[in-house]
Amino acid sequence: MASSLPVDAIRALSQQHEKPANVHYQYGTAGFRTLGNLLDSVMFRVGILAALRSKRLDGKTIGVMVTASHNPEPDNGVKLVDPRGEMLEAAWETHATNLANAPTTDAFIDALDAFIKLLRIDLSKPARLVYARDTRPSGPSLIAALEDGFKAIGAEARNAGVTTTPVLHYLVKAINTKGTKNAYGDDTEEGYLQKLSTAFKKLVAGKPAIPPLVIDCANGVGAIVGEKLAEHLGDTLKLVLHNTAITTAGALNNACGADFVKTSQRLPPSLASVLKPGQRACSLDGDADRLIYYYLDDRSQFHMLDGDKIAALVAAFIVELTKSAGLEGEIQVGIVQTAYANGGSTKYLSERLPVKCVPTGVKHLHHAAEHYDIGVYFEANGHGTVLFSPETLEKLSTYQPSTPAQSTALNHLINLTQVINQTVGDALSDMLLVEVVLAHKSYSGLEWDSLYVDLPNRLVKVVVPDRSIFKTEDAERRLVSPPGLQAKIDELIRRYDGGRAFVRPSGTEDVVRVYAEATVRSQADGKSLILDPSIRFPADLSTLADRTCFPRCGIGLRRGRRRPGKAPR
Numbered sequence: 001m002a003s004s005l006p007v008d009a010i011r012a013l014s015q016q017h018e019k020p021a022n023v024h025y026q027y028g029t030a031g032f033r034t035l036g037n038l039l040d041s042v043m044f045r046v047g048i049l050a051a052l053r054s055k056r057l058d059g060k061t062i063g064v065m066v067t068a069s070h071n072p073e074p075d076n077g078v079k080l081v082d083p084r085g086e087m088l089e090a091a092w093e094t095h096a097t098n099l100a101n102a103p104t105t106d107a108f109i110d111a112l113d114a115f116i117k118l119l120r121i122d123l124s125k126p127a128r129l130v131y132a133r134d135t136r137p138s139g140p141s142l143i144a145a146l147e148d149g150f151k152a153i154g155a156e157a158r159n160a161g162v163t164t165t166p167v168l169h170y171l172v173k174a175i176n177t178k179g180t181k182n183a184y185g186d187d188t189e190e191g192y193l194q195k196l197s198t199a200f201k202k203l204v205a206g207k208p209a210i211p212p213l214v215i216d217c218a219n220g221v222g223a224i225v226g227e228k229l230a231e232h233l234g235d236t237l238k239l240v241l242h243n244t245a246i247t248t249a250g251a252l253n254n255a256c257g258a259d260f261v262k263t264s265q266r267l268p269p270s271l272a273s274v275l276k277p278g279q280r281a282c283s284l285d286g287d288a289d290r291l292i293y294y295y296l297d298d299r300s301q302f303h304m305l306d307g308d309k310i311a312a313l314v315a316a317f318i319v320e321l322t323k324s325a326g327l328e329g330e331i332q333v334g335i336v337q338t339a340y341a342n343g344g345s346t347k348y349l350s351e352r353l354p355v356k357c358v359p360t361g362v363k364h365l366h367h368a369a370e371h372y373d374i375g376v377y378f379e380a381n382g383h384g385t386v387l388f389s390p391e392t393l394e395k396l397s398t399y400q401p402s403t404p405a406q407s408t409a410l411n412h413l414i415n416l417t418q419v420i421n422q423t424v425g426d427a428l429s430d431m432l433l434v435e436v437v438l439a440h441k442s443y444s445g446l447e448w449d450s451l452y453v454d455l456p457n458r459l460v461k462v463v464v465p466d467r468s469i470f471k472t473e474d475a476e477r478r479l480v481s482p483p484g485l486q487a488k489i490d491e492l493i494r495r496y497d498g499g500r501a502f503v504r505p506s507g508t509e510d511v512v513r514v515y516a517e518a519t520v521r522s523q524a525d526g527k528s529l530i531l532d533p534s535i536r537f538p539a540d541l542s543t544l545a546d547r548t549c550f551p552r553c554g555i556g557l558r559r560g561r562r563r564p565g566k567a568p569r
C-alpha cells in the first residue's frame, strides 16, 4: 500500500474532472446537493475524500450515496456515511467543502496535501468504500467520476448499484460489523430485505389479515426496492406499488412522493382514482428515507399522518411493550423532535414522555436520541427512526421474563430491533413498523389520527439576499439576528390563541423558512385561524420577512416562490 499520495495518478484523472469556475459548493445537512450537471468535479474529489476518511479510520468501510432525495430530477448530490452507518462527522463537512472548492487541479492537490498533514492521515492504511446511487438520469456519469476518484487514490470500492439511501447505510454498518458479536446483518440488499421481512412476519404472526397497502414510490428507487420487499412479504402484507415510472423523464418526485404530500398537504393526484374511503396509503421520497401516511375518511376527505403522528404511534406502542414485558422503570423511552413538530404532537407526547427539541437536520436528532435507552426521533417531514442503546439491546437479550405475557412482549421488542433500520430514517422499514403497530392495535388511519389533533399550520419560504444574517437560538425557535425581528414575531404571536411561529435560515436551500401555527378558532364554520383569509397571522409573519416590513431593520427581502398546492397569499 502506498505511503505517499499518488500525485501523478490524481493529477491525470483530476484534469478530466476540473471544477467549473464561479460555482461554490457546500457540504451541508444533506451533503453536496445542486444541479447534477455541476457535480462532476465534486464527485471525483469526494471519491478521494471518502478514501482518506477510511484510511483515517483504520480502513473501516465508508459509504458514498449519490442522490438528491426529494429534489427535482435535474438535481443530484452526494453524501458520505460513517462506519456505524451514520452521517459524516461534522468536522469533515468543512474539509469536504474546502476540497470541493479548490479552483484547479494543482490547488486541489495542494489542499489534499495540507489536509493529510493536518489530520495526520496514514496513507499506508487501506481505504475501503461502498457506494450506491438512486435512479436519477445524471447518476451513471456521476458514479463514473466518483470511481475515477477511487481509482486515482487506489481505494477498494464495492458498487452496491441502484438502491435506497437507507440500504446503503445498512450495508455500511453490516460490512463494518461482519463477523463480530454485534453483526448487523448479511451485508447485501438481499440480507437487508430478509432481516426486515423475517422480523415483520414474526411481529404480525397470529394477527388478523392486514389489508393491502398502497404505496406512492415517488417514481424513484423505492419502486425497485419496494418491489423486492413485496416479494419477501408475500401474503403477509400485500404492497400495491404506484408511481413506479423510474425511467420516465421528469417523473421523479413530480406531483408525488413524501415531500409533495407533506408540503402541499394533499393526495398525489395520481392516487385520486386509486384510494378508496377508509383506505390507508403512504408516500416515500425519491431515495426512500422519508415516509408520510394518509387516508381518506368516509366523506373522501384527505387526512395526513406525518412524522409526528408516526412518532406518537410508535412511541406509545414501545412504552406499552416495555410495561407488558415487566421492564417499566428499567428502560426509558424518549422522543426527539425539531421546531417543525406540530404543537399538537409536542403537547401529546410531553404529557407522557421526555421530549427534546433539537435543531433541524437528522444528525442532531440522531445524536440526541442516542441519549435515551430507546430514542424515537422523527422530523415532521417523515424522516426518522428508533434507536436502542447498546445497554438496552444487552438488557433485552439477557432479561428473564416471569410470565408468558412478559415473554411475548419481550419477543416483540426484540423483533422490533430487527425490523427497524437503526442506522438512519428508512421509509420501508418505518412502513413495516407502522404496519406492525396498526395490526397490534387494530387501528385504521382514523383511530391512529385521533391520538391527537394537529394544529393548523403554514410553512413558507422567503428568498433573501443573505440568509446568513438570520441567527437562531433555543433549537432554532428564536431569532437573535437580525435585531428586532424576534420582538415583532413575539408581538404577532401574542394576538393568537396557541400561536407559535419561528423563522430560520434553511440549511439546504438559499431561503429562510417561516413556520406558523395556532389553535383552530372556530369549529362552527370549519375555518381555522390560518385558513381564514380575514385573519392574517401567517400572512403577517411572512410579510415581516418581506421588503415592505424590513426597511426598518435595514434588510431588503423578496418573497419566495409559492410552494406547490398552496394558495397565493
Ligand SMILES: CC(=O)N[C@H]1[C@@H](OP(=O)(O)O)O[C@H](CO)[C@@H](O)[C@@H]1O
Binding pocket: 029, 030, 340, 360, 361, 362, 379, 381, 505, 506, 507, 508, 509, 513
Ligand atoms: C422544514 C424541513 O422539512 N426542513 C428539511 C430540510 O432542511 P432545511 O435546513 O430546512 O432546508 O432538509 C433537511 C435535509 O433533508 C431536512 O432534514 C429538514 O427537515
Ligand SMILES: [Mg+2]
Binding pocket: 069, 070, 285, 286, 287, 288, 289, 290
Ligand atoms: Mg430523502
